Amino acid sequence: MANKYLEEITISFKTELEKLQTNFNTNIPKNNPLLKKIVSHILSSGGKKIRPIITMLIAKLIASEKKIADPVLHLATAVELIHTATLLHDDVVDNSKQRRNKLSANFVWGNKPSILVGDYIFSQSFIFMVLVNDLNILKILANTSAEIANSEVMQLSMLHRTNITDTEYLQLIQGKTANLFAAACKCSAITLNASAELEKAADKFGLNLGILFQLCDDYKDYFSSQEKLGKKPGNDFFEGKITLPLLLFFKKAQDNDQQVIQDMLKNKKQSSEDFTKITQILQKYETQSLTIKFIKKQMDKTLKQLDIFPSSTYKNQLRNVVLSLLD
Amino acid sequence: MANKYLEEITISFKTELEKLQTNFNTNIPKNNPLLKKIVSHILSSGGKKIRPIITMLIAKLIASEKKIADPVLHLATAVELIHTATLLHDDVVDNSKQRRNKLSANFVWGNKPSILVGDYIFSQSFIFMVLVNDLNILKILANTSAEIANSEVMQLSMLHRTNITDTEYLQLIQGKTANLFAAACKCSAITLNASAELEKAADKFGLNLGILFQLCDDYKDYFSSQEKLGKKPGNDFFEGKITLPLLLFFKKAQDNDQQVIQDMLKNKKQSSEDFTKITQILQKYETQSLTIKFIKKQMDKTLKQLDIFPSSTYKNQLRNVVLSLLD
Numbered sequence: 001m002a003n004k005y006l007e008e009i010t011i012s013f014k015t016e017l018e019k020l021q022t023n024f025n026t027n028i029p030k031n032n033p034l035l036k037k038i039v040s041h042i043l044s045s046g047g048k049k050i051r052p053i054i055t056m057l058i059a060k061l062i063a064s065e066k067k068i069a070d071p072v073l074h075l076a077t078a079v080e081l082i083h084t085a086t087l088l089h090d091d092v093v094d095n096s097k098q099r100r101n102k103l104s105a106n107f108v109w110g111n112k113p114s115i116l117v118g119d120y121i122f123s124q125s126f127i128f129m130v131l132v133n134d135l136n137i138l139k140i141l142a143n144t145s146a147e148i149a150n151s152e153v154m155q156l157s158m159l160h161r162t163n164i165t166d167t168e169y170l171q172l173i174q175g176k177t178a179n180l181f182a183a184a185c186k187c188s189a190i191t192l193n194a195s196a197e198l199e200k201a202a203d204k205f206g207l208n209l210g211i212l213f214q215l216c217d218d219y220k221d222y223f224s225s226q227e228k229l230g231k232k233p234g235n236d237f238f239e240g241k242i243t244l245p246l247l248l249f250f251k252k253a254q255d256n257d258q259q260v261i262q263d264m265l266k267n268k269k270q271s272s273e274d275f276t277k278i279t280q281i282l283q284k285y286e287t288q289s290l291t292i293k294f295i296k297k298q299m300d301k302t303l304k305q306l307d308i309f310p311s312s313t314y315k316n317q318l319r320n321v322v323l324s325l326l327d
Numbered sequence: 328m329a330n331k332y333l334e335e336i337t338i339s340f341k342t343e344l345e346k347l348q349t350n351f352n353t354n355i356p357k358n359n360p361l362l363k364k365i366v367s368h369i370l371s372s373g374g375k376k377i378r379p380i381i382t383m384l385i386a387k388l389i390a391s392e393k394k395i396a397d398p399v400l401h402l403a404t405a406v407e408l409i410h411t412a413t414l415l416h417d418d419v420v421d422n423s424k425q426r427r428n429k430l431s432a433n434f435v436w437g438n439k440p441s442i443l444v445g446d447y448i449f450s451q452s453f454i455f456m457v458l459v460n461d462l463n464i465l466k467i468l469a470n471t472s473a474e475i476a477n478s479e480v481m482q483l484s485m486l487h488r489t490n491i492t493d494t495e496y497l498q499l500i501q502g503k504t505a506n507l508f509a510a511a512c513k514c515s516a517i518t519l520n521a522s523a524e525l526e527k528a529a530d531k532f533g534l535n536l537g538i539l540f541q542l543c544d545d546y547k548d549y550f551s552s553q554e555k556l557g558k559k560p561g562n563d564f565f566e567g568k569i570t571l572p573l574l575l576f577f578k579k580a581q582d583n584d585q586q587v588i589q590d591m592l593k594n595k596k597q598s599s600e601d602f603t604k605i606t607q608i609l610q611k612y613e614t615q616s617l618t619i620k621f622i623k624k625q626m627d628k629t630l631k632q633l634d635i636f637p638s639s640t641y642k643n644q645l646r647n648v649v650l651s652l653l654d
Contacts, residue, residue, distance in 0.1 A: 027473075029477055031481075032477055032480060032481050032484075033484070034480055034481070034483065034484045035477060035480045035481070038480075085446075086446075089442050089443065089446060092438075092439075092442060093439045093442060093443065111419075111438070112419075112420045112483055113480060113483055115416050115419060115420060115442055116416065116420065116476055116479045116480045116483065117476070117480060118446075119412075119413075119416060119445075119449070119472075119475075119476035119479070120473060120476035120477055120480060122446070122449065122476075123469060123472035123473035123475075123476050124473055126453055126465075126469040126472065126473075127466075127469045127470060127473060129469075130462060130465045130466045130469050133462060135457060135460060135462065138453075138457045138465065139454075139457045142450060142453040142454045142456075142457050143454060145446075145450035145453065146354075146447060146450035146451055146453075146454060148446075148450075149443055149444070149446035149447035149449075149450050150356055150359055150362060150447055152443045152446070153359060153361055153362045153365075153440060153443045153444060153447060154358075154359050154361070154362070156361065156439055156440055156443065157359075157360070157361045
């Protein structure tokens with residue numbers, strides 16, 4: 001049900017999302033077929049476009065009477081492109097084979113074009129940032145991009161380390177995911193000259209939504225089906241990433257079960273049998289419902305950030321975006 | 328001798344170059360040892376810093392009485408960081424083992440951290456661009472970065488293709504190398520409110536210098552020693568890149584010798600023996616002196632772009648930078 005809402009919201013921004021895609025497409029040089037092919041592959045696979053959608057919803061929340069103006073559209077494009085560039089490089093780093101129910105670019109064309117096309121898309125994100133025409137916004141987005149890369153490097157050093165603390169985990173997902181959501185919401189408010197109070201509220205909403213988004217992502221990687229996920233589940237486990245379900249498991253499990261999973265994670269080559277085994281052990285401690293409980297708390301916290309905004313269709317839509325994440 | 332001049336210029340900008348390094352260092356997060364280690368490795372290997380040096384020399388050429396102001400310094404930092412990020416990703420793409428007489432980052436830490444640290448440095452370049460505080464400059468540099476990535480992708484599709492035309496080659500080296508030199512010089516002029524005429528002259532000088540720089544790079548990869556090059560020569564050949572020496576060779580060589588080299592290049596695994604053989608065939612057609620002759624012409628063209636500027640110490644230093652490139 002919740003995803004029906006997300007679909008409705010996407011339809012309500014159809015014109016803007018198409019414009020966003022067209023704006024980006026016109027920038028792609030005509031004389032570089034390889035670049036064009038890879039970019040088309042990524043764009044055609046779509047994705048939920050959740051970042052541009054919340055950027056536009058925050059704009060509407062603050063000035064519901066206004067049409068989505070160019071600065072908001074450029075901001076939404078820049079944010080989506082930062083995210084897309086990150087995906088391309090992440091897939092290389094994680095040796096991913098699938099993305100959004102399609103083969104990943106690195107799997108089809110190899111790592112080299114994926115790295116360079118990622119750089120191209122990242123540069124394009126800066127071109128759109130510049131079009132927003134606001135040095136303050138540029139500063140925020142440049143810092144957010146640096147923070148994403150910093151966190152991705154940090155994530156590499158944390159792989160296979162089973163003693164990750166809650167604080168480390170939270171810091172990591174803020175840096176790699178949530179800060180971009182926060183920046184999108186905050187900058188959207190800035191383009192509309194929102195009051196300092198509303199700008200701060202938008203920022204906090206974005207941050208909490210981003211954390212929620214990553215928690216749900218981590219949940220799905222253990223408990224979702226391949227069909228819903230657009231790729232095989234278990235990636236985090238196979239890469240040695242310690243995420244929310246394992247953190248919750250480690251707090252509750254008996255020593256012998258802890259040991260089994262720790263040994264698996266320290267090993268750098270996990271098998272599919274290991275993943276089956278791990279899900280069975282997680283089941284024993286009701287890790288799935290524990291994770292859902294944890295996520296629901298973050299969901300409530302995120303929704304609470306909207307309290308300051310007056311009631312409107314757009315506030316309802318933002319609530320629905322939040323609720324749709326665990327669908 | 329020419330490099331003695333470059334050394335002198337570097338010393339004359341010692342304070343500024345140190346400040347540039349300090350500015351960047353203070354941005355590196357304290358709690359990410361892996362990032363810190365890789366960044367230190369790259370920065371300690373130094374490089375010639377030719378891009379920041381010409382950025383500052385152009386500023387001095389236009390306003391010799393002024394100290395290098397913060398916007399010029401930030402611009403110089405941004406340009407050097409764009410270049411550094413590109414190097415990290417290039418080394419991954421080219422499977423390089425060495426860079427600046429040191430092991431390459433990808434060889435020491437693997438491809439994954441190199442990709443992500445490259446992204447981090449690239450984001451940092453944008454942070455410094457924003458500090459320049461000029462939307463026009465940001466636009467130029469964002470477009471230049473996109474053009475670099477676009478050209479690097481194009482270069483991938485051109486590998487092992489022996490029918491590269493002069494126009495294609497020139498377009499490629501402009502995009503991947505010369506445009507950044509042009510942008511550095513042009514933006515430096517912009518920060519000093521130079522006249523449109525001088526801004527254009529700085530731009531053209533930078534573009535020609537950048538082309539010259541790449542031509543010399545291509546020359547050295549065939550005709551320089553490992554000691555001078557900081558890495559083994561022959562990389563372009565091993566990667567299947569068709570560069571200036573081969574383009575000149577193809578214009579002059581007899582059919583049978585052309586065939587030998589074409590067959591080698593189409594083959595995706597070249598041996599060291601192949602490289603020895605190729606240098607012998609190139610010798611037969613005096614390709615080295617042909618290449619030098621071609622480069623000297625570009626050198627003259629580059630120097631000519633300085634005519635418009637009044638005589639000064641800084642003009643002499645810029646001339647010396649140009650002359651030092653073929654040392």
